[in-house]
Amino acid sequence: MDRFEAMRAFVRVVDSGSFTQAARQLGLHKATVSQQVMALEATLGVRLLTRSTRSVVPTAEGLAYHRRACTILQQLDEAETELRQGGQAIQGHLRVDVPVAVGRLVLAPAMREFLDRHPGLSVELGCSDRVVDLVGAGVDCALRGGELPDSGLAARRIGQLRFVLCAAPRYIDEHGLPQTPEALAGHRQVGYLSGATGALRP
Template sequence: MNRLEAMEVFIRVAETGSFTEAARQLGVPKASATTRVQALEARLGVKLLHRTTRRVSLTTEGAHYLEECTRLLRELEDLEGTLGQETASAKGRLRVDVPTSVGRYVLAPRVEDFLARYPGITLELGCTDRVVDLVAEGIDCVVRGGEVHDPGLVARKLGELPVLTCAAPSYLRRHGPVRSPEALEGHVFVNFLSRRTGKPFEVDFQRGEESHVLHLPHRVATNDASIALALGLAGQGLLQVPASVPVRQFLESGQLVRVLPDWSAPPLPFFVLYAPTRRLPLRVRVFVDWATEVIREELAQAQAFLAHPGAAAPTPSPVVVRV
């Protein structure tokens, strides 16, 4: 039995929950995939998987073995990449997690460039805003907006995205204009809930030496950026949102209107994060460098849009969302 091949089959079965799908992805017969996992269980003397007619799931021992297998194979891949990176191009499976808006509007339209540069890399692009355990989940790096709360990760700052206060015209027709932060009585916000604490973020207004940090009421709140934007477009409250591509599109179309443009909110910092290592695998390093370049261009476009509204076109996107 080739243990490395058996471990690869086991990992893919655990990820897909199916021998059939794992075999398809690996390009081997289903019977071969089943035999390899059975041989692995026999060698270890433990049952790694619960099998039923409908699904496959991990046993307690299987969950532990999966974590260790993933780590060992990734270290082997990193070692091979490190030894050969002076003469060979970056290669291997690259798992990345980014916010949905960044993935859809910033990275996806330009990912063809990255894959053309590094044809040996297979990119798996997850799009979430959740807190992830990079080591346990086998994720190579993440892009996140907001302050870094995990000191155990290496953080490269990409820049800052301006944060705007805005509302749908329908909301302003019902509630009237907002003339100053002090005149917000009677208004409601679509508040954004922290994924770490579950509590609403404060609403900040700054102008020169003046500063207002407010806890404003809401009728509805969410911890998802795209849902917050949809609620704002539906007239459910004022929004403080980063000047992302879709937000700029809605401002240009008139579906959103800036409120208190003379007052600013603290910008949202963006970081790329990865686990510390003596030598960053080449496939990770080239992605971090490429993503840094692409995202910094997007942040610069957002700054230019605010400095000259209407003069800076948003980054092209495959689909223009209308909520």
């Protein structure tokens, strides 16, 4: 027996004066409401209601229990409402780690609007292209690119990022435009170091 559901059924029966009305209000079958009240009486070891073919009247014990039950159910409903409302508002301190370019070009410009929408939240934004030990550094969430190594961390793909090979027009005028990937070996490059290995990415 669900004690709170049985208590709620009992209160509805007393308030409405009818098992039929209580069942309609609760969206249950009349037999279900009757069983809940009988189970409650059996658990408490007292008769809460005096039943007749025409009416349902609370006993003296039933009236006393009804007063207490109303208070308890009201407090329970208020507590659940507070939790639901509190769950909708984001609060607390969030530590985030992202690559430098993403932090500078994407997150930093959007941060003010984000914080205005969530005034109960503070964000500590770390920007680094090095691999950070999220657990050891106390980071709550991070944005990473490429294939993730196996770990116990939860991950979700949020999009695709394309790398583009670029050259300044002046450089092309002076050194020519490479026509194949192999031809890049003969050109000067600004490389990108892997945050995981520290080696120059090809």
